[in-house]
Amino acid sequence: MTAKITTLMQLSLVICLSIASSFVAGQALNSEQKTQLKQLQSTALQSQLSYQLIESLTTEVGHRLMGSAGDEKAIIWAVNKMKALGFDKVWTEPVTGSYWLRGTAKAHIVAPYPHDLVVLALGGSVATAESGITANVAHFETLADLQAIPDNSLEGKIAFVSYQMTRHIDGNGYGPAVGTRVNGAVVAAQKGASALVMRSVGTDNNRIAHTGIMRYQDKVKKIPAAALSNPDADLLLNQLKRGGEVSLYLNITARTDAEVVATSANVIGEFTGSEKPDEIVALGAHLDSWDVGAGALDDGLGIGMVMAAAHHIGQLPQRPKRTIRVILFAAEEVGLLGAKQYVKDHQAELDTHVLGAEWDFGIGRIYKMTPGVGAQSLNAIRELGQYLAPLGVALSAENNGRAQSDMGALSDAGMPSINFSPDGEHYFDYHHTENDTLDKVQPEALKINTAIYTMFAYFAAQSSADFRH
Amino acid sequence: MTAKITTLMQLSLVICLSIASSFVAGQALNSEQKTQLKQLQSTALQSQLSYQLIESLTTEVGHRLMGSAGDEKAIIWAVNKMKALGFDKVWTEPVTGSYWLRGTAKAHIVAPYPHDLVVLALGGSVATAESGITANVAHFETLADLQAIPDNSLEGKIAFVSYQMTRHIDGNGYGPAVGTRVNGAVVAAQKGASALVMRSVGTDNNRIAHTGIMRYQDKVKKIPAAALSNPDADLLLNQLKRGGEVSLYLNITARTDAEVVATSANVIGEFTGSEKPDEIVALGAHLDSWDVGAGALDDGLGIGMVMAAAHHIGQLPQRPKRTIRVILFAAEEVGLLGAKQYVKDHQAELDTHVLGAEWDFGIGRIYKMTPGVGAQSLNAIRELGQYLAPLGVALSAENNGRAQSDMGALSDAGMPSINFSPDGEHYFDYHHTENDTLDKVQPEALKINTAIYTMFAYFAAQSSADFRH
Missing domain, CATH: 3.50.30.30 (Glucose Oxidase; domain 1)
Known part of the structure; x- marks a missing residue:
């Protein structure tokens, strides 16, 4: 490396640090919280919990189409896991539809x-x-x-x-x-x-x-x-x-079978906020899957990520200010039935969902986040972007993000949202096939994505920013 | 690039040319034949014939397990194709076994x-x-x-x-x-x-x-x-x-079905030698396949390569000195039945098979050739190596090559052989599966491998070297 190049790199570093320091004033997180955020990053990057959850779901339940025996088993599995993972509240909300x-x-x-x-x-x-x-x-x-x-x-x-x-x-x-x-x-x-x-x-x-x-x-x-x-x-x-x-x-x-009304359920778990329990940071994934494959990617990955993210935060000595709610939606594959039911059931309190994100886009590492929030909160989003940048996440210049799949219905109903975009190059090799099995999970990418969701949820729950449109 | 590196490369080139020229004395091919060899290389690299043959076999016949309806269709397909490709002689030799x-x-x-x-x-x-x-x-x-x-x-x-x-x-x-x-x-x-x-x-x-x-x-x-x-x-x-x-x-x-003796056949075609018709250069592949997939790789690739190689040589204005015989073996997958029958039927004239090679190793580009020949012919093999080197083929220092699959039985019976080694990294992703289909063929690698087999067969048929052990 020539001396000239080294100097240029040093200069760049100085510029980067200057940009970073410009965010210090009016930051959402105080220094103790920043320390906790770093600890959470480290915990998530070392933990195998999200992988273990997917392994458990695919081994002990398998596929789980709306109304099937697997669907019923998955609901019991999710409730039990959430309880075992220390969620403060766990409950189900019925979702009905037909069983194909x-x-x-x-x-x-x-x-x-x-x-x-x-x-x-x-x-x-x-x-x-x-x-x-x-x-x-x-x-x-x-x-x-x-x-x-x-x-x-x-x-x-x-x-x-x-x-x-x-x-x-x-x-x-x-x-x-x-x-x-x-x-x-x-x-x-x-x-x-x-x-x-x-x-x-x-x-x-x-x-x-x-x-x-x-x-x-x-x-x-x-x-x-x-x-x-x-x-x-x-x-x-x-x-x-x-x-x-x-x-x-x-x-x-x-x-x-038109005669049969199948019953499924959204499975919901919360870590209750310490200061603003009625303000909800929502993490979503869908519990159902197609009846081929094991639903390891679609959406076992999302299940593992959001449950692990909430659990990691729940292990802190104190609950964050806002409530973190994990929603495992029913019947996404057959037409977002769980999401539609959730919006209907929670219409009156949707404006308490201060920020939400779903994961339903498979294997690859997240490389971009696109907010869909009120402009007054963009500085806070930029601060989050700074924390996530070392994990390879670029902040989109757009502010039109809509949450993925189920939570898209909540975005459409007004919930401030972030869409995290992954490397989706290989996802559609396996999507909706018998090949959607555990071996397709990339453990390293999963750890990083889980860390990102953990940090996102912690940030949103500790921040006092108003993300509403 | 620095001047120093350029000079080094020029020097290397001079050394390479010197090495090449050291093979001029006593070469197997004269200058006219070398020109023909280059023409054949160019023809094979431009031709889509080997691919077209695999497309035809997999589309019009499909899989073809010993004794099945597909096996019967494949024999008719191969005879008709050889005739259409201008082979001087085409015939079948029965092979019997059981049908699973x-x-x-x-x-x-x-x-x-x-x-x-x-x-x-x-x-x-x-x-x-x-x-x-x-x-x-x-x-x-x-x-x-x-x-x-x-x-x-x-x-x-x-x-x-x-x-x-x-x-x-x-x-x-x-x-x-x-x-x-x-x-x-x-x-x-x-x-x-x-x-x-x-x-x-x-x-x-x-x-x-x-x-x-x-x-x-x-x-x-x-x-x-x-x-x-x-x-x-x-x-x-x-x-x-x-x-x-x-x-x-x-x-x-x-x-x-132990009661049923299934009948299949080796399908054999020749371009008869102009000077030494009784000396045979043998190109092999197997016509049967497993009853899953389409046998595009195993061994449609071999079928396409050896039929195309012989055809390209048959298009020259004159036949080479020795006979080029293409043997499409029956029933390789179920125990080399065709190869064993061939060795039995041709025992008396096996020493007229002056040099042979099979292709039954899938998709990748050939990177190495290993002879198994009499030491007196190693100079000729080195000359062949020089011709094939620009296509990425390295000559092994070993002289213990055994032909692939069926022709291994002929090697064992004394036939001088060459084993061409391909990049086999992905072959066993598809081997013996439903996934052995036309889309897995890599057309560019196939062209190069066909060119190598064409040049090999031409060289062996024009050379007067005695390759026997």
Whole structure:
């Protein structure tokens, strides 16, 4: 290294320190609290608690779709764990909805060249006739291409949308891909198709399909909908490229039992604030998962992070000023039922939720935080940003952050929020698949993310800033 | 870059050129042939033929286990392709054996925490009773640990061997892992176990199990044998770590129909030598595959490479001096039946096979060649090494090369051979799984490897070197 470079680096350091010191005046945390914050960082970075919670949940419960036996076990698991972790209060709030049963899904190419296909029913799909459907395939590269053809022009055909999700660090390939999953069956039915088959919304190349929620519309015929694994979608395309007719067999036995109202619950635990117990810092994750895989990433990671973060703070000699509330939402995957119920149940006291964040975005390290708060509190947010910067978190210049998944519903209802963005490059390799298992958790990233959530929650609970819009 | 470094590089270049020129005297190829060799390299590097062959095989045939419908289709496919590619002679030689039918394999953890497991029967396994087996698990970290316990000490238990294959560039983690697959059921039966369950021999972390051949021994009870995916083996271990009894349910419906003698065939094609038609340069691959996946890597890659290599040489205005014979072996996966039959059928003329190489090692680029030839021909091999060096191939200092898989049987019978070693780091992520599909082929590595095989075959066919031991 040349002397010139060294001097430049020293100069930069001086500038950085100057910037840091400019935040000393009017800081949210006093020096004792700053010491505690550092201790919490150290505790979280050394603790394996968040990993242990995910290991326990995936080993002892496994997957847990709304209304299933696993869902029921998960609620008991969460209540018991919260009690064991020393939460001051633990309770459940009922959430009702319908219970969709996956049954089986089988598919194969009939002609020109027979092959078995790896396929999963989309969540909520109706069944095929018991004997299945055999039909020629009508191929569309995108949902827009399917939308563009005349209504009732696909009679007797299976619509196949082959759009492939792209990989990005912020997961922005998901948006353009997921529309087919959610709305594809309605569009295909309007065109007269007897079923929708789509390429999985996922970035991997495994013979493993990705499920996820889909929707029907009143007055539009309900047709079965399924996702092919990426390699199976490739194979179907390669047969289509040869120019002749390609026919598929599809058999799905899924059903939603309309008679049964399934009961689940939001599981809620608190460390009660010492000075302002009625002001709530909210940490969220969802307890349910798809019925494939073990829900280790989606959202075992969130469960582990927010429970561990609250526990670490609860181990301090004194409770922080504000209450820290952990909300483990029910039935996120099947349509944010737990979040909607929470907003309904807590409408009158939503303005006591002073700041909230959820974790429901998988494996990678957090690299950015985006606040969505009243402008008067941005200095406090910048102070938090300073504390989190050494963990690799950059503060976004935007102030339009919306909390992730369930808590997005609380953000929309007015709750000040922070959205923490992780490296999402590999998340959609595993999302909503059998491959969502414990081995995919990255313990080091998990420790860092848990530390960030711990420090965020402590900061928000000790700060006297008013984050409201 | 400093002037000093530039000068050093120029000096190195001069040294390299000097070394190269020292091979001019007594070279195997004359200047016209060297020009042809370069043309062949250029042709192979630009051609997509090897990829197209794999695409065709995996799309139009799919998997092809000895004796299956796919096997029959693959033989017809190979004969037709060889004819279309202009081979001078194409014929088949029958290979017989038994046909193993996989049926279904299901497993789940019964207690303490129920979970479905992803499992595949090992190739050749017998079935469980129709109602399956439910038994406590006896865990062993290695096959040696299982071997070390007293005979008949596992009555009423399922033996579980959890050894995990390690990842290496040369695939050397396979050897220590595969013994459990091949011999584990015999050892477990000797100990009195009712079934063997093992962690898959594979380096991936997918919910996809790896199959592969296993063996029984006369006078030892035949017990069912199955492989768990790596994440499922982890889950089972995590339940075992809790200390209590863990029980498994296993149901396998596989069978070998002893009444049926399955017929398959080695498919053989030649470009006949112009001067020494009775001297054979042999290129091998195997046409069969496991009945999961599409056999794109194992051994579609070999099929594509050796057929394309021979075709490129066959497009020259004149045939090389020696015959180039492509042998697509039957039934490699179930015990090298095609190779053993070939050695038997061609015993009398094996010494006319002047040099041979197979490709049955997957995706990665070749980085090394190891000859197994008579010492008198090592100068010629060094010359070949010079031609291949620009493609990244290092010549091993050893002269103990044995051809891969099937052709290993020909090496053992005395055929001079070359073993080309590829980057095998990712091969065992996909080996013997449903994930062995076209998308795993790396087109650029395939082009380079095809160029290497093309140049190797041309060199061996034009050279007058005697490679015999």
